[in-house]
Amino acid sequence: xxxxxxxxxxxxxxxxxxxxxxxxxxxxxxxPVEKLRALVAADPEAVYERGEPSTWDEGLWKQIVELGxxxxxxxxxxxxxxxKAAGIVGLVEEVGRHALPSPLISTLNATxxxxxxxPDAAAAWLARIADGASATLAITxxxxxxxxGDTDVSAREEGDAIVLSGxxxxxxxxxxxxxLVTTARLGDxxxxxxxxxxxxxxxxERDHIHDLTRDQASIGFRExxxxxxxxxxxxxxxxxxxxxxxxxxxxxxxLCGTSEWQLQTTVEYAKHRKQFDHPLGFFQAVKHPLVxxxxxxxxxxxxxxxxxxxxxEGNDGAETAARMxxxxxxxxxxxxxDRSVQLHGGxxxxxxxxxxxxxxxxxxxxxxxxDGTYQRQLLAEKLLA
Amino acid sequence: xxxxxxxxxxxWQRKCFDAGLVGADIPxxxxxxxxxxxxxxxNQEMGRAGTPFMxxxxxxxxxxxxxxVHGTEEQKKKFxxxxxxxxxxxxxxxxxxxAGSDMANQQTMAVPxxxxxxxxxxxxxxxxxxxxxxxILLARTSRDHKYDGLTYFLSPIEGHPGVTVRPLVKMTGESxxxxxxxxxxxxxxxxxxxxxxxxxxxAMTTLTYERGAAESAGGTSGERVPPIRQLIDLxxxxxxxxxxxxxxxxxxxxxxxxxxxxxxxxQNGRRARVPALCDHPMRLPLQxxxxxxxxxxxxxxxxxxxxxxxxxxxxxxxxAPDEGHWPLAYMNSYGHTIAAGTxxxxxxxxxxxxxxxxxSK
Numbered sequence: 001x002x003x004x005x006x007x008x009x010x011x012x013x014x015x016x017x018x019x020x021x022x023x024x025x026x027x028x029x030x031x032p033v034e035k036l037r038a039l040v041a042a043d044p045e046a047v048y049e050r051g052e053p054s055t056w057d058e059g060l061w062k063q064i065v066e067l068g069x070x071x072x073x074x075x076x077x078x079x080x081x082x083x084k085a086a087g088i089v090g091l092v093e094e095v096g097r098h099a100l101p102s103p104l105i106s107t108l109n110a111t112x113x114x115x116x117x118x119p120d121a122a123a124a125w126l127a128r129i130a131d132g133a134s135a136t137l138a139i140t141x142x143x144x145x146x147x148x149g150d151t152d153v154s155a156r157e158e159g160d161a162i163v164l165s166g167x168x169x170x171x172x173x174x175x176x177x178x179x180l181v182t183t184a185r186l187g188d189x190x191x192x193x194x195x196x197x198x199x200x201x202x203x204x205e206r207d208h209i210h211d212l213t214r215d216q217a218s219i220g221f222r223e224x225x226x227x228x229x230x231x232x233x234x235x236x237x238x239x240x241x242x243x244x245x246x247x248x249x250x251x252x253x254x255l256c257g258t259s260e261w262q263l264q265t266t267v268e269y270a271k272h273r274k275q276f277d278h279p280l281g282f283f284q285a286v287k288h289p290l291v292x293x294x295x296x297x298x299x300x301x302x303x304x305x306x307x308x309x310x311x312x313e314g315n316d317g318a319e320t321a322a323r324m325x326x327x328x329x330x331x332x333x334x335x336x337x338d339r340s341v342q343l344h345g346g347x348x349x350x351x352x353x354x355x356x357x358x359x360x361x362x363x364x365x366x367x368x369x370x371d372g373t374y375q376r377q378l379l380a381e382k383l384l385a
Numbered sequence: 386x387x388x389x390x391x392x393x394x395x396x397w398q399r400k401c402f403d404a405g406l407v408g409a410d411i412p413x414x415x416x417x418x419x420x421x422x423x424x425x426x427x428n429q430e431m432g433r434a435g436t437p438f439m440x441x442x443x444x445x446x447x448x449x450x451x452x453x454v455h456g457t458e459e460q461k462k463k464f465x466x467x468x469x470x471x472x473x474x475x476x477x478x479x480x481x482x483x484a485g486s487d488m489a490n491q492q493t494m495a496v497p498x499x500x501x502x503x504x505x506x507x508x509x510x511x512x513x514x515x516x517x518x519x520x521i522l523l524a525r526t527s528r529d530h531k532y533d534g535l536t537y538f539l540s541p542i543e544g545h546p547g548v549t550v551r552p553l554v555k556m557t558g559e560s561x562x563x564x565x566x567x568x569x570x571x572x573x574x575x576x577x578x579x580x581x582x583x584x585x586x587x588a589m590t591t592l593t594y595e596r597g598a599a600e601s602a603g604g605t606s607g608e609r610v611p612p613i614r615q616l617i618d619l620x621x622x623x624x625x626x627x628x629x630x631x632x633x634x635x636x637x638x639x640x641x642x643x644x645x646x647x648x649x650x651x652q653n654g655r656r657a658r659v660p661a662l663c664d665h666p667m668r669l670p671l672q673x674x675x676x677x678x679x680x681x682x683x684x685x686x687x688x689x690x691x692x693x694x695x696x697x698x699x700x701x702x703x704x705a706p707d708e709g710h711w712p713l714a715y716m717n718s719y720g721h722t723i724a725a726g727t728x729x730x731x732x733x734x735x736x737x738x739x740x741x742x743x744x745s746k
Contacts, residue, residue: 008655008658008659009658009659009661009662010655010656010659010662012659012661012662016661017661263740267740267741267742270742271741271742271743278743279742279743281736281740281742281743282742282743282744282745282746283745284729284732284733284745286742287732287733287736287737287740287742287745288729288732288733288736290736290740290742291732291735291736291740292732294668294672294735294739294740295672295675295676298649298653298668298669298672299645299646299649299650299653299676300649301656301662302649302652302653302655302656303645303648303649303652305652305656305662306648306652306655321648324644324645324648327641327645328645328649373638376637376638376641376642376645377634377637377638379641379644379645380637380638380640380641383613383617383640383641383644384617384620384631384637384640384641
């Protein structure tokens with residue numbers, strides 16, 4: 001529950017509104033759905049038959065870097081914009097609503113984790129991100145465990161270098177990232193270190209995934225040598241735990257954005273497509289589920305803003321709120337996806353209809369860092385103790 | 386409700402009114418506090434303290450706001466203060482046997498005679514009818530137009546010639562509401578609210594407040610124990626397959642789902658007041674009736690499930706958990722998913738007014 005001193009507006013003030021509106025306008029202009037379709041879905045056989053990497057617009061990414069979005073979560077002391085979570089989730093919703101293929105989300109999440117490292121050690125890396133470097137988290141093991149500390153990468157010390165070996169799995173937008181933020185086991189300690197993606201000994205193995213708006217890879221570490229200065233924390237579990245609410249709300253915000261696109265697009269279809277002499281929306285079997293999609297989205301969005309506000313306020317309830325937001329956003333996303341295909345009818349099942357792009361991005365995000373059931377399992381340990 | 390309970394609740398509302406906790410935002414010339422934005426705070430505090438509900442809920446949430454919008458100066462002076470103080474209890478006369486979801490299908494007729502109206506008809510589902518002095522009454526004054534043939538009256542009930550109040554028994558066996566018969570009952574024209582033929586418009590004002598889409602004159606009931614806490618307590622003392630239900634993964638998941646919905650409702654209320662975070666001004670307010678009533682229903686249903694075999698027990702049974710609360714609450718919850726416009730009608734309104742879908746007839 002929000003403490004009595006919590007801001008009534010979730011901390012969503014003028015600056016946050018400006019940022020959100022700017023993101024909306026920019027993406028409306030730069031990435032209308034026709035352009036997204038041409039970009040990632042021009043050839044159905046490319047990704048799914050021939051196994052080619054999904055395509056993205058690097059020129060658009062350069063513009064995004066110039067707008068300073070990589071540095072949004074970087075503290076001002078490290079040269080970033082130091083935006084509150086309240087503002088960033090508003091922007092990320094727009095990113096989800098346009099299904100933007102980019103390393104922005106992975107960079108924001110890597111930034112949140114780096115921020116929890118030793119300030120002196122992390123500052124230089126944060127500054128590079130603020131300058132436009134993209135980054136991603138390489139912290140997940142081959143079993144797909146989301147628990148901090150479950151890693152298949154181990155480290156050993158050699159003079160003033162660290163040597164990493166093993167494998168990080170399910171790395172988001174790995175092929176677009178310049179910096180990997182990696183966990184590695186060193187005896188009893190769990191290190192958090194930064195590995196440039198061009199470091200010798202890294203082996204990228206691209207995952208074949210359904211989502212056309214991102215890439216994912218597992219990364220082999222074959223005796224990868226990095227300077228000790230690249231270690232930003234020797235207690236990565238604590239850093240991850242502290243950053244995790246921010247990571248969860250970022251994915252939840254992306255989900256809220258894709259869900260809203262699915263709602264509005266399906267509503268438009270239900271207004272114009274006629275059967276039995278009526279627009280589809282006339283029939284309550286169509287109308288009522290769309291209302292339920294909206295109710296699910298609004299529940300998720302309201303909890304999302306609450307969670308972002310808890311993070312900004314340093315509230316103890318931030319983790320609970322963030323897990324609730326991820327649970328609600330995953331479930332809302334699943335239902336919005338389900339109805340967006342079903343209510344489009346036959347066309348919704350085809351490649352030419354855009355709903356599959358958002359369906360797949362949403363599904364990926366529903367699963368990423370734990371779906372609704374997973375979040376509730378962890379919430380139960382807190383709430384039912 | 387017994388007359389002793391009624392007297393207690395009337396006394397309670399009077400104390401709250403004297404303390405400024407009811408009618409806080411109503412203009413002072415009509416007996417209110419004359420403030421702005423006080424009522425929400427008073428409601429929050431009363432809710433937090435777990436105070437009894439306001440017996441004159443129809444007066445506060447429906448009659449007073451509607452009279453403020455549509456009433457004459459005399460009507461405002463005459464009705465508002467006694468309603469706020471609980472001196473005069475109100476009931477609502479919108480529903481009829483043939484006019485439920487199709488509310489405009491009113492068959493109760495009001496025929497002009499002298500400087501008044503002669504009313505004949507049959508109203509149902511009238512909560513508090515047996516305690517009420519007044520009714521907000523929707524009646525037909527013309528058969529030529531479905532919507533424009535309706536007129537809104539403030540009708541005397543208790544002791545009024547031609548008006549009979551009879552209890553209706555609910556599915557639970559409890560008597561909670563009434564039917565009201567009008568047989569040549571005469572209502573003075575001074576008790577007509579707004580113009581002849583404007584009844585539908587006036588009724589929409591009432592419904593906006595009834596469905597929680599606008600702030601009313603005050604008084605929400607507080608639950609001493611939040612519903613999620615009640616479910617957790619029940620799961621601790623109930624058993625499922627030989628272990629406490631609180632350890633059962635499916636039960637745990639279900640309770641946490643309820644907690645997330647509760648948080649969603651709470652944060653929706655907060656967000657509804659931040660225009661920058663609302664895409665459509667009515668998108669959240671119009672959801673509150675559906676989400677609130679289904680939240681209560683789903684909680685009660687889960688409670689019955691958690692109680693397991695004990696969920697079969699009626700409150701008279703000494704083994705019934707929580708004095709038989711769960712199955713009774715579950716059945717009574719349909720009152721809220723049906724009343725004030727069924728949730729199906731609410732979903733039509735949301736689909737049409739917020740999403741812009743074609744009207745469903």
